[in-house]
Amino acid sequence: xxxxxxxxxxxxxxxxxxxxxxxxxxxxxxxxxxxxxxxxxxxxxxxxxxxxxxxxxxxxxxxxxxxxxxxxxxxxxxxxxxxxxxxxxxxxxxxxxxxxxxxxxxxxxxxxxxxxxxxxxxxxxxxxxxxxxxxxxxxxxxxxxxxxxxxxxxxxxxxxxxxxxxxxxxxxxxxxxxxxxxxxxxxxxxxxxxxxxxxxxxxxxxxxxxxxxxxxxxxxxxxxxxx
Amino acid sequence: xxxxxxxxxxxxxxxxxxxxxxxxxxxxxxxxxxxxxxxxxxxxxxxxxxxxxxxxxxxxxxxxxxxxxxxxxxxxxxxxxxxxxxxxxxxxxxxxxxxxxxxxxxxxxxxxxxxxxxxxxxxxxxxxxxxxxxxxxxxxxxxxxxxxxxxxxxxxxxxxxxxxxxxxxxxxxxxxx
Numbered sequence: 001x002x003x004x005x006x007x008x009x010x011x012x013x014x015x016x017x018x019x020x021x022x023x024x025x026x027x028x029x030x031x032x033x034x035x036x037x038x039x040x041x042x043x044x045x046x047x048x049x050x051x052x053x054x055x056x057x058x059x060x061x062x063x064x065x066x067x068x069x070x071x072x073x074x075x076x077x078x079x080x081x082x083x084x085x086x087x088x089x090x091x092x093x094x095x096x097x098x099x100x101x102x103x104x105x106x107x108x109x110x111x112x113x114x115x116x117x118x119x120x121x122x123x124x125x126x127x128x129x130x131x132x133x134x135x136x137x138x139x140x141x142x143x144x145x146x147x148x149x150x151x152x153x154x155x156x157x158x159x160x161x162x163x164x165x166x167x168x169x170x171x172x173x174x175x176x177x178x179x180x181x182x183x184x185x186x187x188x189x190x191x192x193x194x195x196x197x198x199x200x201x202x203x204x205x206x207x208x209x210x211x212x213x214x215x216x217x218x219x220x221x222x223x224x225x226x227x
Numbered sequence: 228x229x230x231x232x233x234x235x236x237x238x239x240x241x242x243x244x245x246x247x248x249x250x251x252x253x254x255x256x257x258x259x260x261x262x263x264x265x266x267x268x269x270x271x272x273x274x275x276x277x278x279x280x281x282x283x284x285x286x287x288x289x290x291x292x293x294x295x296x297x298x299x300x301x302x303x304x305x306x307x308x309x310x311x312x313x314x315x316x317x318x319x320x321x322x323x324x325x326x327x328x329x330x331x332x333x334x335x336x337x338x339x340x341x342x343x344x345x346x347x348x349x350x351x352x353x354x355x356x357x358x359x360x361x362x363x364x365x366x367x368x369x370x371x372x373x374x375x376x377x378x379x380x381x382x383x384x385x386x387x388x389x390x391x392x393x394x395x396x397x398x399x400x401x402x403x404x
Contacts, residue, residue, distance in 0.1 A: 094373065094393045094396075097396050098396070101397075101399050105399065105403075127388060128387065129390075129393060130380070130389070131393060132393055132396075133393070133394070137394065137396075138398055139399050140400060140401045185400050185401045188398065188400055189402070
């Protein structure tokens with residue numbers, strides 16, 4: 001991107017260094033992708049998927065003290081059809097996971113996702129039968145926020161990180177997501193194509209020592225479960 | 228601050244009244260502090276609770292279950308599961324706890340919904356968590372876990388981290404969405 005101080009000659013078509021056309025004063029030269037991404041990153045519309053105490057911090061970010069409006073992301077919409085940034089704030093249990101996936105699929109492209117707090121990112125302290133150990137196992141996540149719950153400043157930091165990723169990646173018509181994420185997705189697809197393993201890891205295989213019959217047989221999960 | 232003397236009947240007085248009106252011998256008694264517990268066989272449960280409601284004015288305040296599999300110091304002859312019913316008389320402030328044992332492989336208890344309609348969802352929760360079937364319950368479905376869940380998660384022989392049910396979902400990737 002260059003701002004002209006005085007009239008300068010535009011570069012010619014391929015192979016030619018001069019075109020004979022002079023740009024007027026105050027002209028900006030950039031690519032269309034850069035302009036579109038610049039517009040997108042400064043008007044993210046979040047979908048607050050708040051299921052626990054992280055949601056309270058998320059509300060604080062919207063209030064005047066922290067003011068997420070400074071980053072153009074203040075338009076919280078409760079309809080996924082109107083959002084492009086999903087913020088998963090709080091633990092997600094197995095009864096909620098299909099709902100989360102459905103909402104994610106309902107959001108229009110281009111869309112991004114932030115996993116906020118320890119529980120959404122890894123299950124946190126809730127390592128029980130019902131709590132999903134990280135939503136990134138089932139939906140693609142762009143930015144993670146550590147903390148239990150994270151300070152509002154961390155959330156603003158994550159929004160800024162999200163903005164720089166939006167500026168760097170993506171194209172005007174592209175629906176592929178960000179380059180780093182695309183690479184991770186390809187790895188995931190390879191992992192998914194591999195064989196599956198028993199759902200009970202070897203170090204806790206004796207948990208069925210009472211001889212309780214497994215309903216429907218032992219569960220099978222992807223290899224990444226035990227990687 | 229002045230202390231007012233409570234007119235609440237002592238557990239011994241409550242027990243004496245129950246023995247006098249309902250007879251004795253079919254239940255055993257234990258107590259802890261001012262908790263009075265009657266251990267009742269399942270077949271006597273409905274009859275006893277109906278009389279406790281009609282003649283003694285007791286209401287159901289809480290209903291829950293417990294799994295004593297592998298519990299230290301518990302004899303192998305006693306039942307694996309126990310369901311407890313905490314009763315309260317709102318006027319005299321008497322409290323009474325009923326306990327009923329039930330065992331594998333077919334844990335079935337009579338329902339108390341006809342006696343106290345409030346037992347409905349509480350019994351559904353005990354069924355959901357322990358798999359104890361309440362015979363005669365009008366609508367015995369799971370209340371907390373998803374409907375397609377097949378195990379009973381608060382049983383002691385169920386692993387703490389589950390059997391992988393929490394991760395049996397399809398992955399949604401960028402390509403899919």
